[in-house]
Amino acid sequence: MALLLEYSTDYGVTVKGDNLFIEGVFAKAMVKNENSRVYPIALLEREVSKLLPKIENKQLFGQLNHPEEPQIDLSRVAIRIDELFWVKNELFGKAKVLDTPMGEIAKTLVREGQIGISSRGIGTVGADGIVRDNYQLITFDLVADPSTTEMVSCVHESIRRDDSFEKMMKIWIQKTRELNNK
DSSP: OEEEEEEEOOEEEEEETTEEEEEEEEEESSSOOTTSOBOOHHHHHHHHHHHHHHHHTTOOEEEBSOOSSSSOOGGGEEEEEEEEEEETTEEEEEEEEOSSHHHHHHHHHHHHTOOEEEEEEEEOBOTTSBBOTTOEEEEEEEEOOTTOHHHHHHHHHHHHHHHHHHHHHHHHHHHHHHHHTO
């Protein structure tokens, strides 16, 4: 099985006191992504459901950069994933950037606009680009990709909004949950 990594910049940043949170789309199903992979929604739903107990126990951590191995290296932890939920084929999430050495670096990168969120899992991909049923979602990591300019503007715009962005994000999340429950 291969280590499968996916990248998203469709999120915003919320600052609450000294705490920094990343909220937004963490993954998408049924859409060909930048790596030419398609994740079936049933597959991602299955894998996300396996992560929910870890989230409830505040035990789902992500690192700064993807490691070469699938295991989570606690010395590189930068975020704790606090929430994951579906709206149609988009997986929304919320992660707290932690006060760890890697978390402090991540905070600086967020302020400079050079960071994104990326899923980490293992599995195989068919010749058709569809991720196979043996896929196992492990976590989400923070990654840098300076060539992605939309990521930079997203973070800069979001961080300047402070309280108004936080209010907007709460309303947006509530509305998407209501739509998801219909």
